[in-house]
Amino acid sequence: MISIGIDPGTATTGYGVVKFDQNNLICLDYGIIKTDKSLSDSYRLEILNKELSIIIKDYHPDVLSVEKVYFFKNYKTAFPVSQAKGVIMMTASRENIPVYEFTPPQIKMGITGYGKADKLQVQKMIQVTLNLKEIPRPDDAADALGAAICAINKIKKPF
16 A cells, blocks of 8 residues: 655645555655745646646555644635645545545654654654654655555554
8 A cells, every 4th residue: 555645835745655565664755845935826736736646646646645734823824735735635536546634633643652742753753663764854744754654554443
């Protein structure tokens, strides 16, 4: 099974691709999709759609998981993130890929066993879980790997 995790944003969207094979989690790829803030919002969302489509075609995932926007202090950031999430979900839908949504505390709980773990704890657990040489960077990519792992865990054993 292959899972793509996404940490949505318009400026920076993190992605992580994880394979579950014979009871092992294997990191296939991770990184970010970056868009230039000088571009129009609609063009930035189009870039996100195209780049995510390429990743989907490269890895043929069975599921896609996305971080759920559940709390924001600032409307100016919540709205663009929600737009990006909509494009991500539409892109997955066009490819007939089931989408799972997880809040940040759910991802933290799924990775560390503690829903209020700090970023470094989560990143270290992702590093250990995926047998990576170093902590995945940037943070958006690490968060996406966490979401990908959570989708696999949910399918293997619902929590």
